[in-house]
Amino acid sequence: MNNAITINIARFIILILLQVLVLNNINFLGYINPYIYILFIILYPIKNNRLLFIFLSFLLGLTIDLFLDSGGVHAAACVTIAYIRPVLLKFSFGTIYDYQTIKFNTTEFGQRFTYFSIIIFIHHLILFSLEIFNSSKIILILKKTLFSSIFTLILCLLITILFSRKNK
Amino acid sequence: MQQIINFILRNKTFLLFLLLLSTSLFLTFQSHSYHKSKLINSANFLTGGIYESVNNIGNYFNLKTENAILLEENNRLKSIVFNSKKDNLKEEYLDSTTFNSNYKLTAAQVYKNSYSATNNYLTINKGKRDSIKEDYGVITSKGIVGIIDNTSKKYARVMSVLNTNIRVNAQLKKTNHFGTLSWNGKSPEYVQLIDLPKQAPVTVGDTIITGGLSTIFPKGIPIGVISAFKIDDTENYFEIDIKLFNDMTNVGHVYIIENLDAEEISTLNNLDE
Numbered sequence: 001m002n003n004a005i006t007i008n009i010a011r012f013i014i015l016i017l018l019q020v021l022v023l024n025n026i027n028f029l030g031y032i033n034p035y036i037y038i039l040f041i042i043l044y045p046i047k048n049n050r051l052l053f054i055f056l057s058f059l060l061g062l063t064i065d066l067f068l069d070s071g072g073v074h075a076a077a078c079v080t081i082a083y084i085r086p087v088l089l090k091f092s093f094g095t096i097y098d099y100q101t102i103k104f105n106t107t108e109f110g111q112r113f114t115y116f117s118i119i120i121f122i123h124h125l126i127l128f129s130l131e132i133f134n135s136s137k138i139i140l141i142l143k144k145t146l147f148s149s150i151f152t153l154i155l156c157l158l159i160t161i162l163f164s165r166k167n168k
Numbered sequence: 169m170q171q172i173i174n175f176i177l178r179n180k181t182f183l184l185f186l187l188l189l190s191t192s193l194f195l196t197f198q199s200h201s202y203h204k205s206k207l208i209n210s211a212n213f214l215t216g217g218i219y220e221s222v223n224n225i226g227n228y229f230n231l232k233t234e235n236a237i238l239l240e241e242n243n244r245l246k247s248i249v250f251n252s253k254k255d256n257l258k259e260e261y262l263d264s265t266t267f268n269s270n271y272k273l274t275a276a277q278v279y280k281n282s283y284s285a286t287n288n289y290l291t292i293n294k295g296k297r298d299s300i301k302e303d304y305g306v307i308t309s310k311g312i313v314g315i316i317d318n319t320s321k322k323y324a325r326v327m328s329v330l331n332t333n334i335r336v337n338a339q340l341k342k343t344n345h346f347g348t349l350s351w352n353g354k355s356p357e358y359v360q361l362i363d364l365p366k367q368a369p370v371t372v373g374d375t376i377i378t379g380g381l382s383t384i385f386p387k388g389i390p391i392g393v394i395s396a397f398k399i400d401d402t403e404n405y406f407e408i409d410i411k412l413f414n415d416m417t418n419v420g421h422v423y424i425i426e427n428l429d430a431e432e433i434s435t436l437n438n439l440d441e
């Protein structure tokens with residue numbers, strides 16, 4: 001248990017620093033940035049204190065907002081995906097979730113892919129809608145959401161594959 | 169009473185979610201209006217400090233280009249000094265009391281710059297300690313960068329021209345027709361000039377400079393050249409796309425302009441109200 005707390009604290013700090021210092025300077029094709037800091041929310045243990053989890057997600061988003069001067073958009077998106085995560089878990093993993101015994105490393109790739117892509121897409125959609133906040137620019141919102149989601153998804157999957165080996 | 173407490177206990181997750189969501193939405197909406205986004209900003213000791221230490225490393229990679237820019241600027245200033253006919257400019261040494269009478273310039277370094285969002289901000293390494301306050305203009309040797317909108321002890325946050333909230337008074341270089349500079353959030357290379365009267369003689373390639381109507385920027389700071397223009401929906405004004413002189417994706421050293429007469433001018437302007 002203690003080990004899990006340490007891992008999550010380390011993940012929290014490392015992901016924030018990685019996001020604001022490296023990934024936000026990518027600006028691929030001018031505007032496409034991956035937001036992989038939400039891996040913290042995606043990979044947070046299933047058995048958890050939900051209140052603490054939602055609060056931590058808020059804190060994560062707010063810290064990112066602090067660095068990127070974006071008001072509260074990341075915080076809003078993070079809180080939302082943290083709140084709806086159980087529904088998404090149930091949808092993607094089906095019956096295994098009911099026993100609360102999922103280990104992300106051992107799940108099937110297809111199920112993990114669904115889970116990742118839905119959660120990333122929802123996060124990005126809320127993020128860019130709030131950031132641009134202009135219904136006349138809906139095309140721009142969707143364009144940013146789509147391309148950034150793909151970028152984030154690829155990076156997230158790669159990172160989880162890369163770091164899952166030692167746990168086996 | 170018991171039922172209320174039971175209700176809260178039963179729905180505590182949902183209530184916490186609502187509370188945090190509304191907090192973040194409040195912060196978001198505040199950041200969409202000019203001069204209200206004070207609570208969450210990168211000009212504080214934590215984020216400023218982290219950006220500072222990383223910037224100390226990253227700096228070395230830009231030294232060559234920064235040198236070239238400085239050399240170019242020096243070259244231009246020297247040619248102005250040597251070619252001017254006025255005697256007082258021929259002195260080798262300029263006393264600070266002679267040129268610091270209207271505007272005071274402070275050099276600063278950019279720690280963080282963004283250009284892919286719709287509301288972009290820069291963080292620079294001068295703050296209240298260096299007597300930098302809100303509403304000071306920020307420029308580079310090539311042109312306009314933004315306006316300071318938030319300061320802490322050691323750092324300040326600059327609202328970039330690439331911010332949909334920014335409004336700067338700007339005019340044509342060859343005539344005195346003026347309009348408002350804004351940004352539509354699309355390309356970091358182009359900004360828009362709106363509210364320029366239809367009577368103005370606009371051609372592609374004309375230079376746009378800052379107008380003297382605001383107390384933030386002195387008149388005549390270069391902004392960019394006209395790349396395209398059209399008449400707007402009301403058919404009375406031009407809508408102009410301006411290609412910036414500044415490469416906003418690569419800003420290293422900047423100058424902060426303090427207008428020493430700003431208070432006097434704004435008191436005069438407020439007399440009517």
